[in-house]
Amino acid sequence: MKGLVLALACLQLAEGLVRINLKKGESIREKMRAAGVLDDYLKKIKYDPVKKYSSSKGHVVSEPITNHLDSSYFGEISLGTPPQKFSVLFDTGSSNLWVPSIDCKSPACFNHAKFKPSESDTFTPNGQSYNLSYGSGSLTVVLGSDTLKIQNITVTNQDFGLSTDEPTQPFYFADFDGILGMAYPSLAVGGIPTALQGMLQQDQLAQPIFSFYFSRQPTYEYGGELVLGGVDPRLFQGAITWAPVTQELYWQVTLDEFAIGQSVTSCCSQGCQAIVDTGTFLLTVPEEYIKGILQALGAQETSYGYAVDCSEIENMPPITFIIGGTQLPLYPSSYVLNSNGYCTLGIEVTYLPSQNGQPLWILGDVFLKEYYTIFDMAYNRVGFAPSA
Template sequence: METPAPRTMWRLVLALLCLQLGEGLLRIPLKKGRSMREVMRENGVLESFLKGLKGDPGRKYLPSNAVAYEPLTNYLNSFYFGEISIGTPPQNFLVLFDTGSSNLWVPSTYCQTPACESHAMFNCSLSSTFSDIGVTYTLRYGFGDLSVVLGSDTVTIQNIVVKNQEFGLSLDEPSNPFYYLDFDGILGMAYPGVGISGYNTLIQNMMQQNQLTEPIFSFYYSRNPTYNYGGEVILGGVDPQLYTGEVLWTPVVQEIYWKIGIEEFSIGPSATGWCSQGCHGIVDTGTFLLTIPGQFMSTFLQQLGAEESDDGYIVDCSSVPSMPTLYFAISGAQLSLPPSVYVLNNDGVCNVGVESTYVSSTNGQPLWILGNVFLRQYYSIFDIANNRVGFALSA
């Protein structure tokens, strides 16, 4: 996803009552000589506890430092999205959790285009906690632009509750591609520098309102996703059950996107030298493919034996097992992408899961985008406090 750019500002006249709600926390004191069952019965939680025992037994292995454990749905083996709610009472939306942008927006009843009407739309008049801001912006993404007006309301993700969160209510969404997407909106998780100036991102407010046990979040994408299960995003923690081996940490080189350094790129055993002067890579859960700097694309395809067609960059499916493994040198380690990961078999048509970009990094370094083709291979950890990204081989 790319940087949102502000255009015009105007106000919508709304007279809405704002109601601030507080949450209570149940604390169960334990007294010597009394059973846990007795204490839980007195506090009115025994029945719900026993019902919970009939649920998924694997949930006991969830990491203790994870504040929200959000399941993700897979769409066309490309985008991954989960459910959030906005407002009081809550209105539910499916959003793309996107580390390549910073704004939260959802369709709204202000929008009358078919793309909005085919999705869940936020109705501010139905929320007692909504406040109008009235500033409008155009948000630009790699797959299209849309205009939004800002408001604020309570946002809930699992057990995380963020009050007074600024977000965009769509005013206009073009049919291509928004009409055809299974998710409703986008939740940006990049640095505030690419967000709308003067307003906190959702991640910022999570931290300021003490909703994250740790200033960290992580993604797991299943290598064999189904529509019902694509993976997990963990807000506030890391789940060691979802990866194997050690975590490789690499620093963020520019605190705007989750941008890291790439020291070398190899096709099979041969280093290309393309990053001899340094490359940058944006770790982007909102980009489907692996994006290669445009100046290298033709050579890359030639070495893989791929041909361009209406179906993308195709190869003979029978040749996939003998194709070379790709290697990214990051922080002194070699992160591999075997052909079984970067070649996508779509009903017998085998596509190399890449695309090109002609945008360079800030200082002219070749820019890669490590999208979902890469992230299905590696569990990714985004450490806000230490400005670093971690990779470990997905389980």
Template sequence: MKGLVLALACLQLAEGVVRCRINLKKGESIREKMRAAGVLDDYLKKIKYDPVKKYSSKKGYVVNQPITNHLDSSYFGEISIGTPPQKFLVLFDTGSSNFWVPSIDCKSPACFNHAKFKPSESNTFTPNGRSLTVTYGSGSVTVVLGSDTLRIQNITVTNQDFGLSQEEPTQPFYFADFDGILGMAFPSLAVGGMPTAVQGMLQQDQLAEPIFSFYFSRQPTYQYGGELVLGGIDPRLFHGAITWAPVTQELYWQVTVEEFAVGQSVTGCCSQGCQAIVDTGTFLLTVPQEYIESILQALGAQETSYGYAVDCEEIENMPPITFTISGAQLPLYPSSYVLNTNGYCTLGIEVTYLPSQDTQPLWILGDVFLKEYYTIFDTAYSRVGFARSA
């Protein structure tokens, strides 16, 4: 695990309301680590044909939590658990709901190079003894449950339930710069009925408002990848109006896509309705299986072992792809959806293998999309807001 350089700045906004920023360094890409280790191709072949199983009054604080990214980019930041605090880097994941970190008892190789929670060193830890398995697209994690004090800057949640991993899949977790995952989807998605960390924050009046929001830098560096704002919205991180979309199912942060266009051509793909999961734990933009061929043709892409390749010299001439959500057009430009890795250019898209809950075609708006749009998750009104990132 690479060292972190931390810079702390807290601002008293009002009585009982504090905003803090912690600048974290950006972790190295897991994709490049796995490629260097010679295991990326086999891993991508293995998961390509597997279903995405993952889709299984004012008080408190406003906390700005800068975050860094993973794989190509997933975003994570620092928390602590226990008394005295034990520090961990966790992936803040709006596409899952369980919260876990590695345990000192974990014997999987993926746990060897990560921070591990030591229950005996926390005088506020309470064991639960119940075990469960949480399944993600990249594999399953077996955890034993316990509870302890969770801290994220000024936010303190006592008796927060969390998992202590006993087994983790070697790939890709061995190559991850984050230690665990803090799921931020709805409680109904949590495996085993486990209370979520967001629930704990809300129930203990730790958030100034019942919302959280994400800003992902378009040009993340090791120093800074973006920010998670807990309990508020930061107007400095976006401009223009906010488009609000109601959540259609309180499992994922799922909204309706009314239309999808490539360039000036309205595809009609979503004329009968499409759904989209807004997921900070997925890097790519995922496309329903039935639409992928026509989209690749429209973008001039060719399928290769490393993804859907395009000519790097043609990026500027490629069309935007536009989602219509709640009547607003949200374009995504080639500078966002084309990934340039050492002069080799691929589309930042893949096929959605997750079956739709209601037969409507399903998209996943991952970090490729979210880099362009400051995204607000409103738990009080079950809605998602999108605004152009600053």
């Protein structure tokens, strides 16, 4: 009955929802592999130390956790008057909004849309410069403000970054032009107001909620949907499992336990944390657990990932996450990636330390394709429901 009431409420609110169509492109990793530059790049980032930065309040926090190498879902926004269009990654693992600047001379900017301040009647320069560091690279941006539009949402005087220098690898290979961060304001470099803050302050959302649906069989034209202002009951089935955010930085929740097949691992007996990150494609595992998981799944480490026998996929066990007391299984058809007959696990080692010392997992798009995910800014919680 409770689920029925919620579904009816969602239907009543459907008129106020804003849906952004997400496209699915070839990932940066796939493009870099085809260009023959992936191996050298992976060796470089493996041995680079984790960077830190200071927020505007003087607190030191980890760099945004997003690793864009496998991210390939993006949608359209516009900035300026008249509007200048950009494809952006809607990223719950970071908080800054940026697009390339016309002044960017890096090769990575050559094949992307670039913002032209002189062609916008509403642009206001700021002059401040920041370095934005991600799990897959760093770039320099100069701040400005202008009108942000996403479908029928309009935010005036929205602060954003204009990249003046981008690393050729990996951003040259990205299908998206920039990034719209959707994590908490406390993660924003320089204390810059986030796009979501602008939407809320200017009453542009029907509810302080947004949600993601990733198609299990994505195409370039339709990879899924970002729903701003609520949830769409047509995109999920069954009840919603809610988990409170444990730290208002990333969208981070408690992972109660983790099971492979019928065997509960006890990996999280002392507590685990999981970050829900739309900007990370893979599922990431704490380093101390990776060997045991690979052994349980019969995987072998190679230079191109953790390989498994494609003929054995149907016999592999489900991986089950227990969140909010609910079992959320992930089946091999979801966590095994088949690339022209070469099968690898959609898994990598978590590349940043946990803020509180508990083992840290990242639930990326491999997981999110199976679960419609709701980000509730009013109650600081994340909801999961099986995708329709």
